[in-house]
Amino acid sequence: MGKLLNYSNFGINFTLLFCLHALIKQLLxxxxxxxxxxxxxxTKFHYQDKIPPSDYVVNIASNMQFYPVKDWLTRSSLxxxxxxxxxxxxxxQLSPDNVRIFWESKRFEGLTDKVEPWYGTAYSTEKITGSVIKEWVLSASDENMHLPAPNKFIPTDLSLKIVQEKAKFPVLLRRxxxxxxxxxxxxxxxTPKAYVKINFNCPYAGNSPEAEVLTDIFTQLLMDYLNEYAYYAQVAGLYYSINHTDDGFLVTLLGYNHKLRILLETIVQKIATFEVKTDRFSVIKEMVTKEYQNFKYQQPYQQAMYYCSLILQDQTWPWIERLDVLPALQVEDLAKFVPAMLSRTFLEFYIAGNIESQEAESTVEHIEDVLFNCSKPLCKPLFSSQHLSNRVVKLESGMNYFYPSECLNPEEENSSLVHYIQVGRDDFKLNVKLQLFALVAKQPTFHQLRSVEQLGYITVLTQRNDCGIRGLQFIIQSTVKSPGNIEQRVEAFLKMFETKLHEMTIDEFKSNVNALIDMKLEKHKNLREESAFFWREINDGTLRFDRKDYEVEALRQLTLQELIGFFNEYVKVGAPRKKTLSVRVHGNRHSSEYKAQASEPHLAKIDNIFTFRRSQSLYGSFKGLSGQLLFGATMAY
Structure with a gap:
């Protein structure tokens, strides 16, 4: 075949590659x-976090293929x-003459002359001429390239702090x-590591679809601006993220505590001096646009879960509205928005690990000085009325709601059902009954609905926790059954399982209770895992850091009759206090059912999510005086 590749389109990239090759020779x-x-x-090897045993076994087994016995644990790391x-x-051996280039592009469609036998991928091969390689080598100039600067983030102090107070749980150290x-x-x-979270609670960050999108672009731009600087931190074992949240944005840092504060203060300074770069704004705006556009290509079960959250969680904006406002947003909009968003802010810190309390306090004081106490403060405190939190729709007892929708991707054959059973507010005794039922019913659900009835590959029974409001949900995706038929099979399963629950022996009950207790008594493997648990309590406002102890005690006192009573009250088909919400997403195989769908005698149809949300009562937030502040005060030093 004739020449397929036009190297001039990307020759500059290989010029830079060969320039880098010369620098690597010098470096190594x-x-x-x-x-x-x-x-x-x-440092990384000796202070690595514990990982799940299965992952550890896989890593060592992989090393066995390449190294002698004495080097199995260390050779891949040191x-x-x-x-x-x-x-x-x-x-x-790393010579330009030995280079092999793999180039994948849609422009080659119909121009290839070979097909690999396993997956049927079309491809071609072509020899790169010596003259082309010579041209790349001769044009390689290193005047704009240099070796990495000394890495100031490499920790040199790995000593462990002496902890005066052996605190088992987080304390509200300062407010x-x-x-x-x-x-x-x-x-x-x-370990000489620390974990830091800073939640920027900014009421103006989510008060409209435009604000949601601009906050999203802001957080992604921050990450983009920090990429080059933070690369050195990541090499030295420091990791960070900046994420858009329901009430603002969240900064997270994890790694060796010795140099962590340098990175943290740089991030805060970037926030305080944020400027919009036109070229990067365009890039990030395009990325965000694609993220929103790709929502319609999510799997049906993911779309069903999204609609379920949109129905239940107050003050959330649909993705289609965010996509609708995005094209009109310009650099000037973000430049005006960021100072306005930050103008009223409350910071919630979680600092854990190898850090003394005085250092934690001084870190917070420094950040307050940068944002609140400078000559021209960027932020002001929230008014009392601005301390808002997410609240969850309280479904009516005895009601069965359903929301039908077509799959956003017309080519999608799968349909999906999320069948949600709302139980109630966070409560130790109620929690353990819910958790034990989910454990007992998980395997029979999978066996009956997937293995026997073969409804679909994705068949799951799991718990759900929305800001401290607990429930159960069946998640099923299928090409063979419509969402309405799947729901009938879920209810048939619950009727069948009722019999099995009544037939459960005391020994079987105790075995399941002990299994759940063992899960709860399993210790956190590392600082990241422990901090994630405590932060969830802080973020939800529940603040039950001693949750495991109390739930284990509640489990030890639980009886089989109480579990059956829980089922009869909250889960059983037709139970007077049962509250359900079914979200039905219809693929193209079941579009006729969607079009013919009408209200059913025992179901209340939701025609408009936002009209429904406005008409419903809401659960109280746990982030109130009776919860967060009182419990926090009792836990402080």
Missing amino acids: MEFSMFMKLSAVCE PSKFSPSVIQMVLD STYSALWYKPDTLFS
């Missing part, structure tokens, strides 16, 4: 660089020794009109 032959690399690897001759041998600081010293893991 320097002993000082080897020592820096060794220091990073040694450099062995500095050997210039071996390095030179490898570098000699002002600007912020609240939850603090938890490391008493379990003995």
